[in-house]
Amino acid sequence: MPKLWTDTVEGHRHAVRAAVLDAVAVLIAEAGFSGVSMTRVADHAGVTRATLYKYFPDVETLLAAWHERQVGEHLAGLDKIRSEAAGTGRPLQAVLEAYALIVYDRPSHDASAPALHRATHIDHAHQHLEAFIADLIRADAQESAADLAMDPADLARYCIEALSSARSLSSRDAVPCLVAVTVRGIYT
Amino acid sequence: MPKLWTDTVEGHRHAVRAAVLDAVAVLIAEAGFSGVSMTRVADHAGVTRATLYKYFPDVETLLAAWHERQVGEHLAGLDKIRSEAAGTGRPLQAVLEAYALIVYDRPSHDASAPALHRATHIDHAHQHLEAFIADLIRADAQESAADLAMDPADLARYCIEALSSARSLSSRDAVPCLVAVTVRGIYT
DNA sequence: CGCGTATCTATACGGAGTGTATAGCAAAGT
DNA sequence: ACTTTGCTATACACTCCGTATAGATACGCG
Known part of the structure; x- marks a missing residue:
């Protein structure tokens, strides 16, 4: 029996999709990425396997969609921080620190996920994040009238990778x- | 029939192990990490599944062993570069550049592998690499009489992660x- | 040399997950 | 009311896993 039913059909599909991604999140939290299978997700989401296959063709796509939602939420949060810190000097610093804290607090979830997708193909949400940070870098360079050491896009990827080492940092204060270490290098 | 037979039994086991890891390398090159299964590795290595299970209990261990061998080879190469560059000023710079070039030339193989293991448990060979670079950082700081911005171990991880962005660099000249960008930040 | 031991092959089995297909029921759309 | 859409329940063939057994082959050592 269909558990979830909103009045409209489109809303229903949206709700099912959300429930499925929630189930993915739970399974990942329980047993890591390898603990995610179509069967288990379907059971956890309260739908049949056949139904799940109508939404997602395979586990890879499922994980990609979950990751997309995750990064999307973070991007929204970071954008909020950017606009809040727009007046107070350097938004780049504030955004990168917020990102590093996210990585520090959720070591496995977010930092490992990109690596999973990079093996298959490019990650759409991650490209957004890269573009977002590349823009911040450009703006920061223009404001401080300093010369960048490299292409902003490459620097953005550098920042993201460098800050992903926050995962294994000894203390939160670090x-x-x-x-600071990461940002210091980007100017010549 | 056993394909490989060296005169001694210990040598034989070593040869089989090598053949298995070679098979893993081939399969990874062909279809990525998800293309590695016990069945396929056994077929490719010219042994039976039952035999393979006597050497490696599961795919995870198989990938870890392959990665261990890979990183071990690179570590040997980097150590050679370190001793060669010992007299000529800064060995840190030389070693990090060599590492970045390895990452650039083999985007998927080495940079993605740590991420796979970090999800499960700690990577032994990678710890060696971290310690190796941490030592270089300490030595560099002592020679240049400058103060490090953080704990050398954390800085080593920072360097490794930052340089793993070489994977997606626009050009080899970059x-x-x-x-330079990466190293610039480590001093206060 | 010859026996014991270690190793590999070949094969089999139950379990889990995959991908697909079908029939039937329930709710939305018009 | 009638059609369309979506979900359930179930089934099938396939792959891979992990383990077990019997028998062949080559080493190790007395």
Whole structure:
């Protein structure tokens, strides 16, 4: 029996999709990426396997969709921080610190996920994140009238990778230091 | 029939192990990490599944062993570069540049592998690499009489992660720039 | 040399997950 | 009311896993 039913059919599909991605999140939290299978997700989401296959063709796509939603939420949060810090000097610093804290607090979830997709093909949401940070870098360079050491896009990827090392940082207080270390290098 | 037979039994086991890891390498090159299964590896290595299970209990261990061998080879190469560059000023720079070039030339193989293991448990060979670079950082700081911005171990992880962005660098000429950007930040 | 031991092959079995297909029921759309 | 859409329940063939057994082959050592 269909558990979820909103009045409209489109809303229903949206709700099912959300429930499925929630189930993915739970399974990942329980047993890591390898603990995610179509069967288990279907059971956990309260739908049949056949139904799940109508939404997602395979586990890979499922994980990609979950990751997309995750990064999307973070991107919204980071954008909020950017606009809040727009007046107070350097938004780049604030955004990168917020990102590093996310990585520090959720070591496995977010930092490992990109690696999973990079093996298959490019990650759409991650490209957004890269573009977002590349823009911040450009703006920061223009404001401080300093010369960038490299292409902003490459620097953005550098920042993201460098800050992903926040995952294994000894203490939470070291996060601002790591951000400082990372940012210091981008100007010539 | 056993294909490989060296005169001694210990040598034989070593040869089989090598053949198995070679098969893993081939399969990874062909279809990525998800293309590695016990069945396929056994077929490719010219042994039975039952035999393979006597050497490696599961795919995870198989990939870990392959990665261990890979990183071990690179570590040997980097150590050679370190001793060669010991007299000529900064070995840190030389080693990091060599590492970044490895990442650039083999985008998927080495940079993605740590991420796979970090999801499960800690990577032994990678710890060696981290310690190796941490030592280099300490030595570099002592020679240049400068103060490090953070714990050397954390800085080593920062360097490794930052340089793993060499994977998606626009051009090979940008590799030295990335190394410069990365190293610039480690001093206060 | 010859026996014991270690190793590999070949094969089989139950379990889990995959991908697909079908029939039937329930709710939305018009 | 009638059609369309979506979900359930179930089934099938396939792959891979992990383990077990019997028998062949080559080493190790007395």
